[in-house]
Amino acid sequence: MYRYILLVLYLFLMLSCELCYPAPSRGKVYHLGIGLSYAGTDVRVLKGTLNDAKEQQKAFNALYAGLSFTSVMLLQEGLVCSDGSIGYDHASNPSLPTKEQVISSLASLVDGMNQEDLLVITYSGHGHTDGSWVLAPQHENGKIFTATGELDESVLLSVMELSALLGQARGKVLLLIDSCYAGAFVAESDTSVSAIPEESDFLQKLYATYFSKHERNAPFFVMAATTKDNTSKEPQYGSPIHGYFTQALLEGLGWDEQQQVLNSGNKYLDLDELYTYICKHQGIPTEGENPIRYQHPTITGGAYTLVLDP
Amino acid sequence: MIIALFTLFPAFSQLQGQFYSVSLTPSLYLSIPHFEDELPARTSAGFAASLDLLGYQTNRASASLGVQLGTVTPSIPFGSYRSRGFTTIGLQMKGGWNISPVFSLSSQIGTEINIYKHIEEVFASFSFQIGPQFLFMQNDDYQFFFTLPVSLHLRKEITAIQVGVGFRYQYYPNPKQGQHP
Numbered sequence: 001m002y003r004y005i006l007l008v009l010y011l012f013l014m015l016s017c018e019l020c021y022p023a024p025s026r027g028k029v030y031h032l033g034i035g036l037s038y039a040g041t042d043v044r045v046l047k048g049t050l051n052d053a054k055e056q057q058k059a060f061n062a063l064y065a066g067l068s069f070t071s072v073m074l075l076q077e078g079l080v081c082s083d084g085s086i087g088y089d090h091a092s093n094p095s096l097p098t099k100e101q102v103i104s105s106l107a108s109l110v111d112g113m114n115q116e117d118l119l120v121i122t123y124s125g126h127g128h129t130d131g132s133w134v135l136a137p138q139h140e141n142g143k144i145f146t147a148t149g150e151l152d153e154s155v156l157l158s159v160m161e162l163s164a165l166l167g168q169a170r171g172k173v174l175l176l177i178d179s180c181y182a183g184a185f186v187a188e189s190d191t192s193v194s195a196i197p198e199e200s201d202f203l204q205k206l207y208a209t210y211f212s213k214h215e216r217n218a219p220f221f222v223m224a225a226t227t228k229d230n231t232s233k234e235p236q237y238g239s240p241i242h243g244y245f246t247q248a249l250l251e252g253l254g255w256d257e258q259q260q261v262l263n264s265g266n267k268y269l270d271l272d273e274l275y276t277y278i279c280k281h282q283g284i285p286t287e288g289e290n291p292i293r294y295q296h297p298t299i300t301g302g303a304y305t306l307v308l309d310p
Numbered sequence: 311m312i313i314a315l316f317t318l319f320p321a322f323s324q325l326q327g328q329f330y331s332v333s334l335t336p337s338l339y340l341s342i343p344h345f346e347d348e349l350p351a352r353t354s355a356g357f358a359a360s361l362d363l364l365g366y367q368t369n370r371a372s373a374s375l376g377v378q379l380g381t382v383t384p385s386i387p388f389g390s391y392r393s394r395g396f397t398t399i400g401l402q403m404k405g406g407w408n409i410s411p412v413f414s415l416s417s418q419i420g421t422e423i424n425i426y427k428h429i430e431e432v433f434a435s436f437s438f439q440i441g442p443q444f445l446f447m448q449n450d451d452y453q454f455f456f457t458l459p460v461s462l463h464l465r466k467e468i469t470a471i472q473v474g475v476g477f478r479y480q481y482y483p484n485p486k487q488g489q490h491p
Contacts, residue, residue, distance in 0.1 A: 016338075016351075016353030017350055017351050017352070018386040021349055023388070023389065026390075190467075191466040193433070194431055202432075203423075273428065275429060276428045301429065302394075303343070305392050307391060
């Protein structure tokens with residue numbers, strides 16, 4: 001009741017609540033970086049994913065330098081064998097991003113969060129056609145495909161599994177995914193409709209969404225490199241190589257990789273501003289005829305965006 | 311009540327007949343979320359321009375149909391969130407009631423399609439508006455009003471109150487001169 005009386009008073013005085021309320025405390029920031037190069041496995045090696053994960057960790061560390069920042073990195077890098085060939089990592093390595101390790105790390109971080117805390121999760125690796133993350137196998141041979149040529153499903157972390165886990169978080173969660181079909185993680189909004197796929201019954205869907213009875217879910221914000229029906233790409237050459245999406249993301253955050261400093265020119269950096277920056281500056285078009293030649297980043301819809309700048 | 315008001319304030323409009331009108335209204339836009347938030351309302355700035363193509367004015371009242379274009383900025387950053395800015399396009403039906411030669415009440419209902427500015431997401435909404443209008447300039451074929459509209463913007467997860475100060479230009483292509491009742 002007190003809240004509504006104050007609101008009426010603010011309206012009457014035409015004051016904004018932002019000027020009258022004390023700023024809330026920002027809490028702690030937790031970071032989980034997951035990167036897989038697939039070196040030593042039987043799937044295509046990705047050149048930019050480890051760079052992506054490592055530089056994002058540094059950028060977020062710099063961005064939240066004034067806050068308590070805890071980071072966990074799970075990297076699959078491969079091993080150089082005695083004969084000079086590249087082998088698979090030791091499966092017992094606690095930093096290897098196996099499905100078990102990723103779930104365990106996430107559960108631990110989610111459990112430790114308070115309402116004012118923020119958890120940033122970055123994933124750079126392969127994505128299966130349903131969006132699932134292709135994580136590191138738990139066996140020493142590093143095989144992701146079985147003897148019959150089937151994909152070993154024990155390495156997949158699905159959208160539902162991850163969503164169920166993150167849905168338990170008390171604080172805010174930001175998921176940044178640079179993998180193929182990553183748009184599968186961007187849940188359809190209960191209040192707005194995506195305009196990226198052109199649909200003939202768009203207007204009908206728009207008003208049906210308005211009158212639908214779905215309740216607003218506790219949000220976790222997702223920004224993904226691409227739509228749920230397209231792949232995410234990285235350039236073949238460069239130094240260092242990053243995925244097109246992550247390269248633009250790092251630039252948008254103000255991260256200068258050469259100097260290893262954060263240029264914080266953007267005072268009120270929110271997730272939408274970062275998304276706009278990526279769409280405009282990534283090194284591959286967002287639209288085109290051939291899906292191999294473009295990728296369109298996607299983001300969680302709804303009325304609010306997340307403020308990144310502390 | 312309406313009959314009593316008509317009796318107390320005899321209606322009058324010097325210009326009558328078909329009209330076109332343009333309104334421009336900057337406003338304060340307060341988003342009141344239907345869910346738990348760090349603030350009871352988040353503040354943005356709004357601007358609306360409406361164009362009425364089918365309008366008719368009688369001695370006592372006016373009615374019109376038109377389109378509305380508008381924009382709402384992102385809210386002032388506060389805490390962890392910020393409400394998203396959007397651009398709006400909609401259809402509206404407007405009614406006016408002349409209380410005195412210079413003072414009239416205007417009301418409006420409409421529905422809009424809103425496009426968030428930074429992301430490719432679209433949402434539908436409805437709106438209601440009411441407010442006084444003050445005639446401050448006129449000649450044989452146009453009228454200029456000063457308006458103070460208060461709007462309710464009904465979105466699925468937010469109800470917004472919009473308080474504005476604006477101007478309305480009303481042009482009569484074939485004006486008829488009105489008479490005191």
